[in-house]
Amino acid sequence: MILRRVDRFFDERLGSDAWVRYVFAKLYPDHWSFYLGEFALYCFVMLVATGVWLTFVFQPSHAGAFASVIAFTRATPVGYLMRQVHHWSAVAFIAAIVVHLGRVFFTAAFRKPREITWVLGVLLLVTASVTGFTGYSLPDDTLSGTGLRIADAVLLSIPFIGGWAADLLNGGGYPGPLLIPHLYVIHVYFLPVTIGALLALHLGLVFYQKHTQFEPDPAHVVVGRRFWPDYTLRTLAVFFATAGVVTLLGALIEINPVENYGPYHDWLVTNPAAPDWYAAWLDGALRLGPAVEWRIFGHPVPAVFWPGMVLPTLAFLLVVAWPWIDKTITKRDEVGDVLVPPTAAPWRVGVGAALVTAGVVLTLAASDDQQAVGAHVRVTALVTLYRILFPFGSIAVGLIAALLAAELRASRAGRGAERERVVELVRNAEGGFDAREPHST
Amino acid sequence: MSAAALLVAILAALGAAVAAALHDPVVLVGLLAALSAFAAAVAAGAAAVQLRAPNTLTEPRHPQGPSAPPPLPDDVLARRGAFGRLWWIAFAAFALAGLEPLISLGRMPRRNGTAWRGGARLVTPQGTPLRPDDLAVGGVTTVFPEGRVDAPESAVLLLRLQDGVMQLGPERRDWVQQGNVAFSKICTHAGCPVAIFRHLTYELYCPCHQSVFDVLHGAQPVSGPATRALPQLALDLDRDGYLVARGDFAEPVGPDSWWRTL
Numbered sequence A: 001m002i003l004r005r006v007d008r009f010f011d012e013r014l015g016s017d018a019w020v021r022y023v024f025a026k027l028y029p030d031h032w033s034f035y036l037g038e039f040a041l042y043c044f045v046m047l048v049a050t051g052v053w054l055t056f057v058f059q060p061s062h063a064g065a066f067a068s069v070i071a072f073t074r075a076t077p078v079g080y081l082m083r084q085v086h087h088w089s090a091v092a093f094i095a096a097i098v099v100h101l102g103r104v105f106f107t108a109a110f111r112k113p114r115e116i117t118w119v120l121g122v123l124l125l126v127t128a129s130v131t132g133f134t135g136y137s138l139p140d141d142t143l144s145g146t147g148l149r150i151a152d153a154v155l156l157s158i159p160f161i162g163g164w165a166a167d168l169l170n171g172g173g174y175p176g177p178l179l180i181p182h183l184y185v186i187h188v189y190f191l192p193v194t195i196g197a198l199l200a201l202h203l204g205l206v207f208y209q210k211h212t213q214f215e216p217d218p219a220h221v222v223v224g225r226r227f228w229p230d231y232t233l234r235t236l237a238v239f240f241a242t243a244g245v246v247t248l249l250g251a252l253i254e255i256n257p258v259e260n261y262g263p264y265h266d267w268l269v270t271n272p273a274a275p276d277w278y279a280a281w282l283d284g285a286l287r288l289g290p291a292v293e294w295r296i297f298g299h300p301v302p303a304v305f306w307p308g309m310v311l312p313t314l315a316f317l318l319v320v321a322w323p324w325i326d327k328t329i330t331k332r333d334e335v336g337d338v339l340v341p342p343t344a345a346p347w348r349v350g351v352g353a354a355l356v357t358a359g360v361v362l363t364l365a366a367s368d369d370q371q372a373v374g375a376h377v378r379v380t381a382l383v384t385l386y387r388i389l390f391p392f393g394s395i396a397v398g399l400i401a402a403l404l405a406a407e408l409r410a411s412r413a414g415r416g417a418e419r420e421r422v423v424e425l426v427r428n429a430e431g432g433f434d435a436r437e438p439h440s441t
Numbered sequence B: 001m002s003a004a005a006l007l008v009a010i011l012a013a014l015g016a017a018v019a020a021a022l023h024d025p026v027v028l029v030g031l032l033a034a035l036s037a038f039a040a041a042v043a044a045g046a047a048a049v050q051l052r053a054p055n056t057l058t059e060p061r062h063p064q065g066p067s068a069p070p071p072l073p074d075d076v077l078a079r080r081g082a083f084g085r086l087w088w089i090a091f092a093a094f095a096l097a098g099l100e101p102l103i104s105l106g107r108m109p110r111r112n113g114t115a116w117r118g119g120a121r122l123v124t125p126q127g128t129p130l131r132p133d134d135l136a137v138g139g140v141t142t143v144f145p146e147g148r149v150d151a152p153e154s155a156v157l158l159l160r161l162q163d164g165v166m167q168l169g170p171e172r173r174d175w176v177q178q179g180n181v182a183f184s185k186i187c188t189h190a191g192c193p194v195a196i197f198r199h200l201t202y203e204l205y206c207p208c209h210q211s212v213f214d215v216l217h218g219a220q221p222v223s224g225p226a227t228r229a230l231p232q233l234a235l236d237l238d239r240d241g242y243l244v245a246r247g248d249f250a251e252p253v254g255p256d257s258w259w260r261t262l
């Protein structure tokens, strides 16, 4: 009754009834892997919900940040849980985006006309990672402060404008008095608003251009389920499942125990010192980077510039440009609404596997010191090993993955052909059977 | 009329940028910026009057939702003239004027001075001054200039070695006091504290990316990604027998940047 009235109210003013009906009747293709993006979306919802709560208890200043985190963590179980769930949601958010990106990559969902959606998704990954980094730096503890110091050094390493850029972030020197306030406004305002806008565009495009599907589509139709009630209930289930997962993780597994690290001073450090998982590949890159400082016109270009600035920029450009690179390789620019099974294009599987391997190698390199202690080898030996694995291991894994995919595709095709072949069995002289092509009648 | 106004807007914007860069009085910068804005407003307004269609158009008014306005004549979007190009120049000038506020947010180059001065006593983080015998041989501690504990980028590692094991160049011979030698604690790679001293091998170790510095040879990097030695703090003794610095570091501490040589 009330709903009907609300509907009438808006319909009389906006003509919204037809549109609401359209939204509710819209069809969405269905596959388990399509829920990865939704999982990410609902992690963001959890982040906003817990994050808003945290803004009421956190003091964004160098003097007060750490103490306020300890205070609200100790004060109530809710405070501790909020912080835990917030951090776990962030970790899961970025993980979900990465896996979702992988799904889109391996099924070639990025093809025309969805290149814009792909670019928006990659931007979301970058924004989410930076948001994560600024967020876990906010408590101003020894571990995150060390990460900030390294980020400062990377900013500082940019030719010509590095000092200015680092100074802008710090508000003068290091650690600048404005660093925590800057990070705070970036973390709770600029970046979340950016994520919200990117998400709106990303999802708007999925809605407007319609989702891809695995079902073959000779008639050019969407094969799927209605938004209402099928899909609504499904996505509601995903939301609550997401909320359950991050809450459970937050309740059971301690993450980022800053109370064990202590407040930040630029002369104290934890050992080992390694960042959150999504930033680890950059830390690994810094460890593997060559110890060279080149000079350009007499000015130093510090060693951290190459692994810390150039490498991630190149990686970003490669991923953003992938739909166009793919186009160049496949020489195909047709509309691709139907997803392909990953094995359909073994070379793409190879490229994807190589990129994933490169990321994994760098991530592993970020804890080489602990591995060296555990395995009783010199850390320099591990550095050498990872330096070799980064290019050659990636290529090797890529090649193997491509070969496996090709093999899989061939055996699938073979099995399909087997099933469809009809033969005629004929008794032969030895008493066995010979298969023979059936007589055409 | 509008082209002339736009020209004024461009010149005023450039003028404001130059005035801001030269740190001219606020009034001058502000007046030029405001003049630029008003001139652009006049330019756009005058152009709107000039370009106005001769007769008023109509579009059917549906109670809800969009409707179809009369179609755009083909030449409207394609029309490009000198005035249009002038607008691009104007936007470039506005962007240039916006550059100064942006640049002013950071200094270039950033200078890494520390709190060390000649005669400053070396004190522990608790503020206790140290004599040459306070550290046992093989010992290490973090020190700051007296009165400036926790000062940014000023943390120093004080090490005590056997007398005479250090292999320094002649110019650094008297930087050591009875086996006490001091290096910046801020890693030259990416700024982490170089927190670990392996006294058997005389190596300093950075836990962030495993750079290793050879203490005996002036903390030169021997392994890991660091490319520059940890700056050494020259030590002296004051009249009361306490360890003091001879002055600030001779070179900048911490990670390198483009402007470090300046």
Ligand code: FES
Pocket (backbone or CB within 6 Å): B187, B188, B189, B190, B191, B192, B206, B207, B208, B209, B210, B211, B224, B225, B226
């Ligand atoms: S900061 Fe010391 S090795 Fe990187």
